[in-house]
Every structure is written in structure tokens, then in C-alpha cells.
Amino acid sequence: MNLSDLDYLHGKPLETVAIDRIGNFATKNRPVVVAYSGGKDSEVVLELAKRSGVTFTTIHNICPMDPAETRAWIHQKPYVQFSRPTMSLAEAAAYYKTMPYRDRRWCCRVFKEHAPSGSLVVTGIRWDESPNRNKRRMIEHCRRDMSIHYLNPIIDWSTDEVWTYIFTRKLKTHPLYAQGFRRIGCVNCPLTDYSEAYAKRWPNVTAVWRKLAEYVHTAQTNNPRWEFESPEHLFQAWKSRLYYAPNTETEDLPLLESCGALK
Numbered sequence: 001m002n003l004s005d006l007d008y009l010h011g012k013p014l015e016t017v018a019i020d021r022i023g024n025f026a027t028k029n030r031p032v033v034v035a036y037s038g039g040k041d042s043e044v045v046l047e048l049a050k051r052s053g054v055t056f057t058t059i060h061n062i063c064p065m066d067p068a069e070t071r072a073w074i075h076q077k078p079y080v081q082f083s084r085p086t087m088s089l090a091e092a093a094a095y096y097k098t099m100p101y102r103d104r105r106w107c108c109r110v111f112k113e114h115a116p117s118g119s120l121v122v123t124g125i126r127w128d129e130s131p132n133r134n135k136r137r138m139i140e141h142c143r144r145d146m147s148i149h150y151l152n153p154i155i156d157w158s159t160d161e162v163w164t165y166i167f168t169r170k171l172k173t174h175p176l177y178a179q180g181f182r183r184i185g186c187v188n189c190p191l192t193d194y195s196e197a198y199a200k201r202w203p204n205v206t207a208v209w210r211k212l213a214e215y216v217h218t219a220q221t222n223n224p225r226w227e228f229e230s231p232e233h234l235f236q237a238w239k240s241r242l243y244y245a246p247n248t249e250t251e252d253l254p255l256l257e258s259c260g261a262l263k
């Protein structure tokens with residue numbers, strides 16, 4: 001298999017089209033950031049950014065729900081900068097006053113979606129990943145900071161095309177793929193069914209979710225409508241995925257679609 005096996009778009013190889021997209025949107029005096037999650041799609045955009053000749057930095061946003069393998073994998077790449085969230089888990093829980101649910105995935109906002117002001121952030125978001133992502137566009141601006149733009153240069157690539165590119169360019173990938181995982185992301189993300197097997201395999205992340213239930217329960221101490229008797233009661237309800245966020249005084253959160261759940 002070689003690169004000519006990759007599909008063409010408008011008469012050009014997909015790789016060329018994607019590189020052109022990066023080159024066309026990267027302007028002088030504007031920092032370009034590759035958002036690197038450690039997954040296969042960000043591996044591809046990293047390679048494309050390198051081949052584009054554009055000057056960029058590679059940033060990984062640290063998330064406490066990532067499996068330990070992700071941190072270890074990214075630490076092997078000395079050029080990746082680690083970016084810490086501006087809020088701790090306790091501060092975020094005190095602010096949002098609810099566990100993250102499918103329709104209130106505030107953890108993505110806090111841990112995964114921050115970027116330097118004024119930057120062009122290159123991501124590996126693709127339509128093929130989930131129905132929600134069908135609404136995404138190749139170039140978007142951040143809803144919270146209009147000076148930040150997101151460029152999704154492989155938005156129209158299929159999963160097969162991503163893997164074909166990885167094999168033809170001989171890119172190394174996150175070790176969990178070799179263990180059968182199709183997506184790399186957070187352990188027991190609220191977008192997925194709760195897995196006891198994952199909870200056991202990644203006890204540190206399970207401890208984070210439990211800690212979050214404690215913080216949220218504490219934040220709701222004075223709420224007469226709060227219906228959970230203990231952090232454990234809240235945690236068990238959250239695990240069931242049957243319960244959705246109660247009304248809180250926090251603003252309604254818009255749907256966030258840039259999550260990557262471990263599958």
C-alpha cells in the first residue's frame with residue numbers, strides 16, 4: 001500500500017489537500033498549535049503539520065480522566081508541551097455543581113478545550129467519528145474566545161483513510177490500539193456506558209470520578225432540592241447513566257462535541 005492508494009479530493013491526494021488547508025489558514029504573526037491528544041487522528045494532523053512547513057507548537061491538554069498509558073505515551077515525545085487546566089477538579093466541581101453528564105460535559109470545557117488566545121488550533125476532529133461531529137466545520141471559532149480559531153484539516157477523512165495514512169507514513173501509534181481499543185480517550189467518559197472492567201483497570205481514574213462526586217456533593221450542601229444522600233449515592237447514580245443533571249444555578253452548557261471517549 002502506498003500514498004497513491006489514498007482517496008483523492010478535487011483531483012488531489014487527501015494528504016496534499018489537508019496540508020494545503022493548514023498552509024492556507026496559518027497566517028504570519030498568529031501562533032499555530034497542534035492539539036495533540038495522543039490518539040490516531042492527532043498523530044495524523046501532527047504529521048501533516050510537520051509536512052506543511054508551518055511553524056507550530058504541539059500542546060497536550062492534561063486531563064485527569066486520561067488513562068495512564070496516554071501520559072506515558074506523550075511523555076516519549078519531548079516536543080509536546082503539557083498544558084494544565086486553569087481550574088482544579090475541586091474548583092470546577094464547586095463552579096458547575098454537577099457531575100459531567102452526556103448533555104453537560106463540562107469536563108471537556110475545563111480540561112480539554114483550552115488554547116492560547118489568538119491561536120489557530122489544528123485538531124484531528126472528523127465527521128466520521130460520531131453523528132454529533134457531522135455538524136462541525138473545517139474552520140470554526142471558539143465560542144468563548146473569538147480570537148481562537150479551530151482548523152480541522154482531516155474533517156472529511158474516513159477512519160480507513162486515517163489508518164491507511166498511518167500505515168503508509170509508518171507513524172507510531174498509542175500502545176492501547178495494539179490492545180484492541182478503537183479510540184483513545186477518557187476512562188468511563190459520560191458519553192459511554194460505565195465499564196466496571198475499565199474502572200478496575202484504571203483505578204486512579206476511578207478515584208478521580210469518586211473524588212468529583214465528593215466535591216459535587218459538598219458543593220450542593222445548601223441546595224434543598226439536592227436529592228442525593230451521600231457522594232456514593234451520587235456516584236452510583238452517575239454510573240448508571242440513567243440520571244441526568246438536575247437544575248442547578250449554573251448556566252446551561254452548550255453541547256460539546258469534541259470529546260474522545262475510550263472505546
Ligand code: SF4
Nearest residue numbers: 105107108186189259
Ligand atoms: S472526553 Fe468525556 S470524560 Fe473526557 S473531558 Fe470530555 S466529556 Fe469529560
